[in-house]
Amino acid sequence: MDNNNDLDLSFMPKELKLLLQIMQTENPGYQGCLNKELFAEIDWELFLKLARHHRIYPLIYSNLSKMDEKLIPSHVLHTLSQEYKENTFQMLNLSGEMERISQLFNENGIRSLFLKGPVIADAIFGDISLRTSKDLDILVPKLDVNKTEALLLSCGYEREETRSPFKMDKWRSHHVCYYHSQKRIQIEIHWRLYTPPAKEPSFDELWERKRLSTLTSYPVYFFGEEDLFLFLVGHGAKHGWFRLRWLADIDQIIRNGKFPLLIKHQRHLVGQALLLASQLLKTQIPEVFVPFTVEKRSRKLAELATYYLVEMGYVSINQSSKEPLINHDKLHPLLSKPKFKRWFTLFYYNYSVKTNIQKVIYVLLHFYPQSADVQTLRLPKPLYFLYFPLRPFFVVWRKSSKLTLTVKRIQKAENK
Template sequence: MENRCNLDLDFIPKELKLLLEIMKTENEDRYVPFLVETYKNIDWKLFLQLAMHHRVYPVIYSKLKNLNENVIPKSVIETLYQEYRKNIFQMLGLCREMEQVSKLFTENRIAVLFLKGPVIAADIYDDISLRTSKDLDILIPINCLEKAEKLLLNCGYEKKVNPFILNEWKWKSHHMVYFHPQRNIQLEIHWRLQPRPWSEPSFSELWERRRVSTITTYPVHFLGKEDLFLYLVSHGARHAWFRLRWLLDIDKLLGKGIDFDKTNLLLKKYNNIHIVGQALILASQLLKTPIYDEMKTSKVRNRSKQLAQMAIFFMKDMLPLETIMLTNEYERYQFSLKSSNLHKIYPILLLFYPTIADAETLRLPKSIHFLYFPFRPFLWAWRTATKYTKSYRK
């Protein structure tokens, strides 16, 4: 990338810098000993914590496993191996479940696209053991949700219930979570790739461009290359790239090659050039991902660089997303990420949409739930006043 896109990395710990250098190293035997010598007095405990937090330990293990213990402490390699081994069993279990869910839904005439998990590990890394996944994410048409839920409940899944009224879930969420207690597997059913009001292709468009995975006996469908690229970019950007695994996905996917003409058409249609630019800058600066001229000129702009620099702040600390979301920095980042006026005012509009808290404050028959819309400001004021009254009495 051009020098004007250089990021400030001085404030990140040397253990994270070493992790990044190992991730982008091709000839491990030759370069890793030099890197370890360069970054002296490494805190190996912190190094392992960072590898685990960023979910890149399978790749790190694959690069370090054959090195002399004089270069990397034996305990570090052993810890990485144990976690790598656990991940193999996790991915095999998800792979088996992925095939069963695909068969279940297809036989019941529900079109299903797998978004992440073993299917993209095999596609991007050529090896399901080199990527981690804690659950399965699938996308189905919104009109199939009720049918899909019945099928999953009959198979032993339990729904993680978030109470809603007036179809609030359609506007405030984009997926539902299910958990199988016997198999210890979590499944997320998406009816949108991203939360509203992000603009995105329809399910039918994505289905037309789908691919079929060859890692299972029963056919498993997943996103086309360009759709997968834009989905992973949007997902990483929304979560402030606080895990390096998502950036490594971009690096590997670009290495496989994508159709830039198709990608450019999708970028113009869905107005997400700035976040693609952010991903390109981060991948190029942190992982030395080769960025071709077709992807440079129109996408690498000042706004993208600012977003990339903001993301570095979230990468350096090992904080869970729930904690990150409470910070002022995250609020500023999310506002900078928004690409349209609708995107910026959408959270304000949602404040006027009734929630379960309104139903708990004033119980109305379902037939007149629409009255929660005009009542909402008064119900909110009542809850606020009650809260302060109780606090004052204490």
């Protein structure tokens, strides 16, 4: 890709840049091109925290284990090795449960498509140990949701209560979580892929294009190649690609040659994903997709996402050093206050990635009461209407409280 179109990555912490380069070492033609200077003056504790946050530590360990051990401190390799083994056991455990649940649903006349988890790791990487997954996400027809719940409850799963007193929250819901305390496994049952009013294929269409997994002896079904690619693109875009694991999926799918040749929808999101993959992971973009990456909207979303993934990493690991993970002066110079700059950029990304009707709803929801408001101040049901005028005060209160706690944690760390 033309260097004139390169994204500005100068604000990224060097530990994140090192992770990105290690992820690239499996790319064809990359061997022998490792920049060893990147290993100098690395905060290895931050390196590990970022690897965990981005859920890429299995890939990082796999690649590091093939490199010169002198470049990496022994305790870092040992830590990654242990977490790699723990993840492998977790994925094997999920694989067994995935097969049992698939059989349970099938024997009770429920069609199911597994969205993520071991089946996706096997399909994309050919090795379940190279990808992480904390739960099983399963798509079922909406008419079968109640029947699905009854089956899970009969097997020892408990529904995680997230019922909201507000109708808007109920209308926008598209999945329910269940947890098995003995197995320590979480399952998310979806009847939609995205929050309404997003446009998406019907279950029947997805079922028609399904694939059979080779991972299990009992049939387990998941998305066809095109549906999986577009789902992963949509999921990553929705969350600002704040976990590099999602981008690693896109990179691997393209390197496997398992991507759709014709894309009619979500061109700007596909362009964003491909641009990020090519810039961060040096993915070789197929010629047919290059026009997607030069579209103005795709590039804008990619620029915002680079900020988003770094900023969310900063929030996630609660960095306690004096130096921030990101140089906030590099973006949006017209905004003088860093805190406001961060809030505005994250809000602007979430707004920009949506369709026109989604943008309207997104803005309106900022004025609509949420479940968090009820937790902030519990009012009798006849007084629920007061949540509307009180919502701005609740939002400011929660933001201020979080900021105060963060400042105290940082000050405490600095005084140690």
